[in-house]
Amino acid sequence: MAIFDPKQKVIAGYQKSIDDKKNSIKKYYDEIGRMYYGQYKDMNLDVTKDINTRCDAVSTLYDEIDDLNIKILHEKGLKLCPKCRTENALTYAFCFKCGSRFDDPDAVIDEAAISGAPAAAPVTAAVPDPIEMEPAAEEVPAEDVAAEETEAPAEEA
């Protein structure tokens, strides 16, 4: 697929970097395996230090891959919950799954959502529509009506 979106290009760059690092990890694993086998065959050989050096390198690569994955998510407008690793929107102040608080600078406490301002319907407050039966003499919250049109309530008593 052709890449037009500059954001997609950035993500592809990160992804390429991740693939390179994964290849490096594979090479290190190969080397570690060969070294270990060499030591198994020749008891006088001690490659512990060499193996440890490569294990450290692998750990570093894994950390770098984690960072890149976080950057990719960021490009997509997402972030991971540090507690449950669930993907959340970048602006969320709390994990939608486990409720953990985000301390990152992207987290925005949505005051509008908390105070229930009707302007921008919050995604989380998905209120199911009641099944319409007949114009019931139901009390409509005053703010909601004011936002729409000031019409007389249904005449039914």
Ligand SMILES: [Zn+2]
């Ligand atoms: Zn969470």
